[in-house]
Amino acid sequence: MSIEPVPAATARIAILAAAALCIASLALFWPGTAMYDTVAQYKQVLSGVYDDWHPPAMARVWALLAAFGPGATPMLVLQLATYWLGLGLIGDALARIGRSRSAAAIIAIGLLPPCLGWQGVVLKDAQLAGALLAAVGIIGWWRLARRPLPGAMWVPFALLLTYAVLVRANAMFIVVPLLVTLAPRPTYPLAKLVTGLIAVVVVLGVAPIVNHRLLRAQPSGVEATQALYDLAGIAARAPASDATGLTQSETATVLAKRCAKPFFWDPLGDEAHCGTTMARLRGLPTGTLYVTLASAALHHPIAYAGHRLAHLNSTDRWLVPYHWPSAAPPAASEPNTLGLAGPGAAAHSWEAMTAIVVETPLGWPIAWIVVAITALAVSVSRPRDPVRDLATALIVSALTLEASFAVLSIASDLRYHLWPMIATAVASVLLAERSPPSKIFMVGAGALLLVVGSGIASRILLPQPPQTYAGMLG
Template structure:
């Protein structure tokens, strides 16, 4: 028995107990409106593509175990804590006790506890990627099966989000044999090849499940047309019956989210999803209208995207103006709800408070991920930490052109992956054995974004 074995056994026991307590505190799982809609499709077995059909199908299968959100809660939490345990054990096996303790503490973040306790594709996605990263970290050199299982998990995770590829790709590349990554040309080639199954995963899953087209892609088109029109003071929509669409749009647009253009808000915009669906289908089609608006008003489009990304990442904002975490189940026809308990109340209070600190500001985590990539950019050695840093950064940046809403849950994976990567990298001397200009490039942007975020909230 090695000296590290007792520590490994103790860590495994502690995290299994944490999993049990976590499940008990949030049982049977918080059901938001998204989860309610998804569970309805899981019950009926009929899917559309507004939310990932693969997750709805999985939930349908889990109903053979038990009805309601509980089986999905168990799956989410098991993936999250299972991945955390593997990463923690890998650190202990390498004698990195400080890194292991940091990974465990970060995993206990109240924000993470609430998000994992809420039935969300974002939580399922983050849990799956943590498990894949843990398998990569724990796999002995040359071991195939842990890597094969991790690769399958990543492809499955790619069915859960339309922007999953940037998050999954660095991890999938790191799983490949070292010889495939030995030179930059080989690394580039394997990156292109590895992207293929990730890109195909979502459309193939939707086709296999005969998911009905919902027009979900129009949400981005509509929001970009609205934002471009708002900042250009021009009519960027297809011809509509609405009188003075510029003025109407001015009253509807919010840099926080597209929700006023959807049908579920308390006061839907007259220029919204229902009114635009048919006009957008006319020539040149939704993306043709989008390209026309972008070509006519590129600066306005950039203003819209940057302003929304600022809210999405909670950078130069006031936290009170942005959406909060969901702490209770929304009303649903099955009556599923989480019973009140003191531990959940305490955890929820801490989570809400944490969102108003750098722990809940994605901009700071993105800056930290950028710094880690600057310090340790190479994916050629197959290490899990650089792969996590790249995954966190690329996934976060995908929201710059693709986001339509501003909630912390969208950046759950970026926060979790950056935290683990920082725990593994920042305590190593080799990480800082780089030229001073690279050290500055890693540290200065993080410090500037952190200080800018704090200053914006004090104004």
């Protein structure tokens, strides 16, 4: 691909637009929306006592930035600044190689209501999206112009990706595939896969050491939640078995109170539902729990698969009822006594619009997965160049995270899919310079129509679920 020279003033329009939209976004969401998780983390910031239920890296960064202002505002600035910086750098890089329309489309991605709406809420998912976009923007700004990343820029790039890995427990399924795909070595796909698997194992081993020793966070037992959720799910589908880890009495309670829900694990931790029922298992060592889970899955593979597929359908928001909860970002902050205020009427209006948009396929992760798979097929069909390589890395990171939800996921919030949605949108714009092969386009379009059509049918036919957290708990 030849690069046509572009006037500097023209190429900088994307950066200027991103800067202007960053300021406008800050004004819109100021001082930041606080969810339950936000309040819990701010308590740790104020007390100086940290645990690992929520990412201690985010709480530690928040404590460092607290000198610049109280409340959630410093973190709002951080996540919106990195969000728009990344999009601005990618847009600027595309404009410099003569793709001004693509540059405009990249900036427009930042205005997608589900993306920007969640970016106004101060929580780990928005911090993750901002850090990842900024890191991709840094490397893309040089690579799209066929220039190596300068030595000095490796420092912010590494810091952003390190923060991303630590700010969500499953971020390794984003960062590792992104880096391995972008790296020039190894070159063969199988070698890259093996390298990625080894890197994931290393991160799994190192992350707890960083959280507990370096960041001095107390263990909270959060690592047991996945095993508890899956064991209860298997027991609910194989109630007569003695290989699920639950006693017959515990299984009967889980069934009677309907605590094994595809939507989320929360009833299993709630004392009014099955919290006390699962207390015996919760007291076991984490290693023992996962050995028990492995045994239960081997003894009852159909029950385990049914449980995981039901949850995957729920979190991907495919064959679910209309108004499946936890899609729209909150319009107001969680009530608190810590001084965490909420944004004004303009933000409420934006989030009301977002609540409408997330009911469309733009808010269905399953639709984005189909687009990502199609984009990946288009990408690998093209010869290698910097644009194609960056798009491929983004898609691989998005699909790897989505694939991980088949095994590692306990809740169905749309915010967990924020990065795959953004990465797929950016990659699609990168690849849009040329028309995709007709066969790939037709197959992808057909699959998307099938997914959207069946999703619409389920939303028409299935009864509407409860619209409150207490109602979903049952």
